[in-house]
Amino acid sequence: MATKELTFQDVAEHNTKKDLYMVIHDVIYDATKFVDEHPGGEEVLLDVAGQDATEAFEDVGHSDEARETLEQLKVGIVKRKAGDPKPKAAPTGAVAASAQTEGAGLGVGLYAVVLVGGLIAYGAYQYLQQQQAAQNA
Numbered sequence: 001m002a003t004k005e006l007t008f009q010d011v012a013e014h015n016t017k018k019d020l021y022m023v024i025h026d027v028i029y030d031a032t033k034f035v036d037e038h039p040g041g042e043e044v045l046l047d048v049a050g051q052d053a054t055e056a057f058e059d060v061g062h063s064d065e066a067r068e069t070l071e072q073l074k075v076g077i078v079k080r081k082a083g084d085p086k087p088k089a090a091p092t093g094a095v096a097a098s099a100q101t102e103g104a105g106l107g108v109g110l111y112a113v114v115l116v117g118g119l120i121a122y123g124a125y126q127y128l129q130q131q132q133a134a135q136n137a
């Protein structure tokens, strides 16, 4: 489907149970068909109908499965205009901080693996050289 660009004003018009859009991370989703299926109930979706639901959605800590469902409801992206509500930040605070630490941890771990691997390879090379030298002697 071609990506539509709607303004916040356009999205705000879709704010009923029978016509329900919401914005998450600047992407517009049509949750109309999903309202009755939402495991978290229809109330919470109606609360954010026609609005930016990024915070509400992220606060719940939705699963990957929920994010896949979201992908299927995508209708377009928000075209921001002056005076529109600010984009809600992606995962913030603790989540972002822990993600960063995890990233750093992985980096160090990766270095260690490369270093140890290199040392082993070097050791094996030296050993083989010595073996060869001993054989040729």
Ligand code: HEM
Binding pocket: 029, 031, 034, 038, 039, 040, 041, 044, 045, 048, 053, 056, 057, 060, 061, 062, 063, 064, 065, 066, 067, 069, 070, 073
């Ligand atoms: C179209 C957007 C949304 C989709 C596709 C969606 C999808 C889902 C799914 C699949 C679950 C089951 C648990 C999981 O897989 O994480 C869930 C649970 C839940 N959702 Fe949503 N959700 C949406 C928006 C929202 C919003 C805006 C709120 C607002 C607070 C919300 C509140 C909840 C809550 C409270 C639960 C937990 C229900 C429970 O465990 O009893 N959801 N959602």
